[in-house]
Amino acid sequence: MRSFTKSNLFWPVLGLVLLLLLNLTKTPDFFSIRVQDGHLYGSLIDILRNSAPTLLIALGMTLVIATRGIDLSVGAVAAISGAVACTYMAGSPDESTAGRAIVAMTMAVAVAVLLGVWNGFLVSVLGIQPIIATLVLMTAGRGLAMLITDGQITTVNNSLFSKVSTGFVLGLPIAILIALAVFAITAVLTRRTALGMLIEAVGINPEASRLAGVRARTITWIVYVFVAFCAGIAGLMIASNTNAADANAAGLFIELDAILAVVIGGTSLAGGRFSLTGTLIGAMFIQTLATTIPTMGIPAETNYLFKAVVVIVVCLLQSPKARAVLAVRRPTPLLTKGSAA
Amino acid sequence: MIQMTAEAAQATRTQPVVEMSGVSVSFPGVKALQSVGLTLRAGEVHALMGENGAGKSTLIKALTGVYSIDEGTIIVGGEPRTFHSPAESQAAGISTVYQEVNLCTNLTVAENMLLGREPRSLGRIDTRAMNRRAGETLARLGLDIDPKSQLGRHPIAIQQLVAIARAVDIDAELLILDEPTSSLDADEVAKLFEVMRTLRAEGVAIVFVSHFLEQVFEISDRMTVLRNGQFVGEYVTAETTQLQLVQAMIGRELETLEKIEQEADEHTVKTQGAPLIEVIDLGRKGSVEAVDLKVFEGEVIGIAGLLGSGRTELARLLFGADTPDHGDMRMRSKVTKLRTPRQAIDHKIAFSSENRRSEGVIEDLSIADNMVLAMQASRGWLRPIPARTKDRLVKKYIEALDIRPANPNALMRNLSGGNQQKVLLARWLITEPELLILDEPTRGIDIGAKAQIQQLVANLAKDGMSVVFISAELEEVLRLSDRLVVMRDRRKIDERANQDVTVSDVLEIIAGEVRNDA
Amino acid sequence: MTTVIAPPESPANSPAPRPSRGFTFPARFLPVIATVVLFFAMFGAGSIRYEGFSSPQTILSVLVDNSFLIVLAVGMTFVILTGGIDLSVGSVVALSAMIAASALRSGWSAPLVVVAVLLTGSVLGLLMGLVIHYFEIQPFIVTLAGMFLARGLCYVISVDSIPIKNETFTSFASGTIEIGDYFITPSVIVALVVLVIAAIVLHMTRFGRTVYAVGGSEQSALLMGLAVARTKIGVYVISGFCSALAGLLYAIYTLSGYSLTAVGMELDAIAAVVIGGTLLTGGSGFVLGSAVGVLVLGLIQSFISFDGTLSSWWTKITIGVLLLVFVLIQRLFTRRTV
Structure with a gap:
């Protein structure tokens, strides 16, 4: 237990647990999960399902931030992905067939990946600061999405497509399964290959990494492609939830929520060591917060106020300067446990 | 503690502008300055000399209020003062121009x-x-x-x-110039000196930090030499030879130097046939001028020279860390161009930088990850080193190099300098290089680790690895190398087989008293 | 890559490299000039293509419709010049309009409301500046928190739109100033006054020069003994003040306060500043450029409304493309001089 309190995950997990318990005081059956038609239902399941798009993007964002970067364009990429899929399906005669949906979704993700290649090119090859490089697509992206949908909210009627967010497999919502699958893939990709270590090395000391022969440019490029891939899938989930592509509203502010999830999860915006599990908890925390506020009888819109407080508290906890000023000193352990997955 | 030659004392006519005495500064775990003195007089250029880590910039920063002092006094214009920021010292008439x-x-x-x-x-x-x-x-x-x-x-x-x-x-009364000439060419230096002379004539006291001996002898009136954070002496320039200055900086008396026994050079190197690596006319504007160099298999080349002589810059060119703007490189007679460190590593070259902190260690990663970084980088991220191989390699090198703590998961930032250096050596040895370039591998580490690293280099050469060994410590260079290259003012000024070469010989070459064609 | 204009002279008779004399056009003006040229080129192209576009009123209308954005961009320019960024401005615009609307509804006098709003914006900026400087937390994340905070406070005031019926405000809103056959609004005057004051502060006061120095190199500014802390915090106060003022202008423009307005307006402001030639890394740029940047953005919208066949989303795409072009130019520019 003592080793756990020293872990970087201690505070995020504690915050999440407290939030969940807070719900219990107002809604006694908050933790109950019931089975209906072989599907699981309940508040916790809802939280998991609704957090899926944010979690997906936050996973990619974790890697980007670990390289000292940031990607502001993910919301726009998600919107474009949804627009591509819906427009393609709506424009074909066999709109509702499964094959059509699969082609549409593949196309959407491919477009998203291309956009990631673009961002990665600006950052790693041209050497433009990440925040500016991705601002370009953040601004133009929603325009592109509207161009694709011709400014309409494109609705589709395809059962396979709508299952992406509302369907169930093995009693669990598909959205959750997709998010967890991407989480698992990311974890494997970074911790079972050498990618995670190389990303951290580049984020901690780019010059030392270069001298050790690390291809920093390739690594940086890969993470921007990966976050765009995640954003593409998240965009499909968002579009599937409403069976429509809304170029303006889809994924609005999701980049901020994703960054927030990463920061809450203990990954520093200054790059370096990252924690995917922390990000998972961070994304849950944000969604739980959004659920808790109306439950407590506070207007849902004030969610922003609480997020502001969370951001400030988390940043102050992470800032060495602030910790020194506020004298919340935690001793640095001489040895740490193995890297957090 | 302040030793002053009689002449220097006599020359003190007026009250000094600044008088620092018994100044000590320490950082966690390091005594950066121990009871050091510095006396600066109006209308004089005072050179502050010493090798890297001697404490020059610490002394300047202690004076200008960037660092606070633990002991000692600073008297400015006759009154004891303590400055807490550069702004405060500036207000008192002390103005600093930094290297950058x-x-x-x-x-x-x-x-x-x-x-x-x-x-x-x-x-x-x-x-x-x-x-x-x-x-x-x-x-x-x-x-x-x-x-x-x-x-x-x-x-x-x-x-x-x-x-x-x-x-x-x-309207500074004291002007501090911290290595202002390191990026200037000869004409530009001449211009700077003109300005310095004008100011000196106006009665300004000037502190001049430089690694270029000729410049120091040209412009300075007096010199203070520091070594390992300690005061060595104050000298009047006109009465001091370059050789005496170099001795003071490096820290041995001629007589004792000559007595140092040369370790018998047991292993012989075949210097016929094609060298492992050969560079012709290799150079880069502003860092190294046209260098020719051959390195044979199993040979240890020692590079001697003061800081700023071009020794580090040459190493960086050999490794592709900087790209040369002229010259050719051949590896085993094949023309090779190295534009990135990665290409050098692919050609089995390894380079351990003198800047351990900024160019070597990845502080927040573990010993194990730091060790396998270069090997992993050349395998590519898709082919991770199997866990068992990694464990075996890491364990092997932790034992072989006696790294402490012997815990592969300990974070690099928590290691001492010597242990960090050993991990970096292990990082390169794991890649099984043919040419190992070591730039100041023993700087700032304790005696025990130093000896271990020297022994390691000797063993590696015996096993056939070529080594380029750069160090400010001449004994170390002489003990290890088969052939010796001396650099000065960004040029190779001498190359000779390391037979019966003594430290004093090298000092004379560096001081420019032996004109010996390379 | 430092010797940009070192003239090739024979070493024998040149003791020191001499900078080229005579007519040297300072490179730092080039991006601004590019923006001005772009503006007039767009205006010219529009005049050829569309009937009625060539009227000076087209430009004046752009000013009328974007006066709040000019004020916002001016504040943002200060922040970006120091190398920072302020994401909170859009939310602060919305919050200011909300405070104004609700305070007026509950019977506050117009001058009191103006003071209260400007004070709120400035204090918010001050708080962010203090956190950024003293806790050394990235401006991006601190102002992100400020953005959430201001947006959240909007909802606390009201979830619904609040109309403004105060006479001072409505008369200010309906007022026009005739210039010959053309007109502008009082808001334009306010924006232009802010612009002039900002230019004077930046170029003729020590504070202004320190803003540029901090953006050039914070480390150097510190070692030169400049008031870095005061300056860094000051720019966020200025940005907060400008956002509040822009919020008032916006409230007058729309005659209402609504929590959902001005979403993403910080991006427009940042885009205007970048297109106006200010380096996002700090240290180089002019408020005048940012104002021209706003005009360029406004002119794109005029284009689209004049055309009738072009869809509104082309605005965003064009802004994105312009942003890209200017970022690439900046990249080349910084590569050459550093």
Whole structure:
């Protein structure tokens, strides 16, 4: 237990647990999960399902931030992905067939990946600061999405497509399964290959990494492609939830929520060591917060106020300067446990 | 503690501008300065000399209020003072020009000179008056620089002179120049010296830090030498030879130096046939001038030279960390171009930088990850080193190099300098290089680790690895190397087989008293 | 890559490299000039293509419709010049309009409301500046928190739109100033006054020069003994003040306060500043450029409304493309001089 309190995950997990318990005081059956038609239902399941798009993007964002970067364009990429899929399906005669949906979704993700290649090119090859490089697509992206949908909210009627967010497999919502699958893939990709270590090395000391022969440019490029891939899938989930592509509203502010999830999860915006599990908890925390506020009888819109407080508290906890000023000193352990997955 | 030659004491006619005595500064775990003194007089150029880590910049920073001192006194204009920030020391008439120009390149020359002291009328900056005043100061120093031009559009040399002009405009009584010439060419240095002479004639006290011996002898009136954070002595330049100065800096008396026994050179190197690596006319503007060098298999080349001699720059060119702008490189007779470290590593070259912290260690990663980084990088991220292989390699090198703590998961930031250095050596040995370039591998580490690293290098060469060994410690270079290359002023000035070469021979070559064609 | 204009002279007779004299056009003006040229080129192209576009009123209308954005961009320019960024401005615009609308509804006098709003914006900026400087937390994340905070406070005031019926405000809103056959609004005057004051502060005061110095190199500014802390915090106060003022202008423009307005307006402001030629890394740029940047953005919208066949989303795409072009130019520019 003592080793756990020293872990970087201690505070995020504690915050999440407290939030969940807070719900219990107002809604006694908050933790109950019931089975209906072989599907699981309940508040916790809802939280998991609704957090899926944010979690997906936050996973990619974790890697980007670990390289000292940031990607502001993910919301726009998600919107474009949804627009591509819906427009393609709506424009074909066999709109509702499964094959059509699969082609549409593949196309959407491919477009998203291309956009990631673009961002990665600006950052790693041209050497433009990440925040500016991705601002370009953040601004133009929603325009592109509207161009694709011709400014309409494109609705589709395809059962396979709508299952992406509302369907169930093995009693669990598909959205959750997709998010967890991407989480698992990311974890494997970074911790079972050498990618995670190389990303951290580049984020901690780019010059030392270069001298050790690390291809920093390739690594940086890969993470921007990966976050765009995640954003593409998240965009499909968002579009599937409403069976429509809304170029303006889809994924609005999701980049901020994703960054927030990463920061809450203990990954520093200054790059370096990252924690995917922390990000998972961070994304849950944000969604739980959004659920808790109306439950407590506070207007849902004030969610922003609480997020502001969370951001400030988390940043102050992470800032060495602030910790020194506020004298919340935690001793640095001489040895740490193995890297957090 | 202050030793002063009789001549120096006699020369003290007036009260010193600044007198530091018994100054000690320590950082966690390091005594950076131990009871050091420095006396600066009006109208004199005072050179502050010493090798890297001798404590020169710490002493300057202690004086200007960047660091606080643990012991000792600082007397400025006859009164004991303690400064807490550069702004405070500036207000007391101490002005510092740093090695890296600390001005704003996006502003004009005049703005840079007068920032914070702009002439104002009716509460707003009088740009015309500002340009006029800047122009006057520049003219006084004999500098033909347009005050309205943007600073960043001038070469570094001019920027350096503008920084000095700013210092002069403050009406500084003491001007500190911290390695102002390291990026200047001969003409530019001449210009700088003209300005320094003008100021000296006006009665300004000047501290001059430089690694170029000739410059120091040309411009300075007096010298203070530091070594390992300790005061070695104060010397009058006119009465000191270059050889004496180098001895003082490196720290051995001639007589004792000659007595140092040469370790018998047991292993012989075949220096016939094609060398492992050969460079011809290799150079890069502003860092190294045309160098020819051959390295044979199993040979240890020692590079001797003071800081700034081009020794590090040459190593970086060999590794592709910087790209040469002229010259050829051949590996096993094949023309090879190295544009990135990665290419060098693919050609089985390894390079351990002198800047352990900024160019070597990845602080927040573990010992194990740091060790396998180079190997992993050349395998590519898709082919991770199997866990068992990694464990085996890491365990092997932790044992072989006696790394402590012996815990592969300990974070690099928690290791001592010597252990960090061993991990970095392990990082390169794991890649099984044919040529290992070590730049100051033993700097700032304890004696025990030093000996271990020296032994390791000797063993590696015995096993057939070629090594380029760079160190400021001449005994170390002589003990290890088969052939010796001496560098000075960005040039290779001597190369010879390491047979019966003594430390004093090398000192004489460095001091330029032996004209020996390479 | 430092010797940009070191003239090739024979070493024998040149003791020191001399900077080129005579007519040197300072490179730092080039991006602004590019923006001005772009503006007039767009205006010219529009005049050829569309009937009635060539009227000076087209430009004046752009000013009328974007006066709040000019004020916002001016504040943002200060922040970006120091190398920072302020994401909170859009939310602060919305919050200011909300405070104004609700305070007026509950019977506050117009001058009191103006003071209260400006004070709120400035204090918010001050708080962010203090956190950024003293706790050394990235401006991006601190102002992100400020953005959430201001947006959240909007909802606390009201979830619904609040109309403004105060006479001072409505008369200010309906007022026009005739210039010959053309007109502008009082808001334009306010924006232009802010612009002039900002230019004076930046170029003729020590504070202004320190802003540029900090953006050029914070480390150098510190070693030169400049008031870095005061300056860094000051720019966020200015940005907060400008956002509040822009919020008032916006409230007058729309005659209402609504929590959902001005979403993403910070991006427009940042885009205007970048297109106006200010380096996002700090240290180089002019408020005048930012104002021209706003005009360019406004003119794109005029284009689209004049055309009738072009869809509104082309605005965003064009802004994105312009942003890209200017970022690439900046990249080349910084590569050459550093």
